Amino acid sequence: MHGARRGLSVSRTSYYRTLQKNRLEGGKPASQHLLGLAMDFVGQDLDRLAERAVSQGFVALKERDHLHIQAYPAGKIPATWYDLALGIGWRPPAS
Numbered sequence: 795m796h797g798a799r800r801g802l803s804v805s806r807t808s809y810y811r812t813l814q815k816n817r818l819e820g821g822k823p824a825s826q827h828l829l830g831l832a833m834d835f836v837g838q839d840l841d842r843l844a845e846r847a848v849s850q851g852f853v854a855l856k857e858r859d860h861l862h863i864q865a866y867p868a869g870k871i872p873a874t875w876y877d878l879a880l881g882i883g884w885r886p887p888a889s
């Protein structure tokens with residue numbers, strides 16, 4: 795996923811992760827990536843993307859080498875949602 799996204803020079807590097815993928819990428823055990831509720835980006839316009847995300851109600855966290863954007867503040871998703879993600883038979887859309 796490369797190129798301009800709505801006028802910003804950023805690329806999405808991570809979205810939905812399986813448990814295995816989350817472990818390999820060093821994600822937190824209760825990562826919102828497991829629910830398809832977080833995305834990571836790299837690129838030149840991370841500051842502008844962060845501003846835009848926050849203005850639309852998302853949570854933006856500047857990590858060492860990328861910008862992480864998630865739908866909810868950490869710990870705000872009920873545990874049952876994580877339980878669903880850890881179970882079988884339910885997966886968010888992959889794209």
Ligand SMILES: [Zn+2]
Binds near residue numbers: 808832833861862
């Ligand atoms: Zn992330």
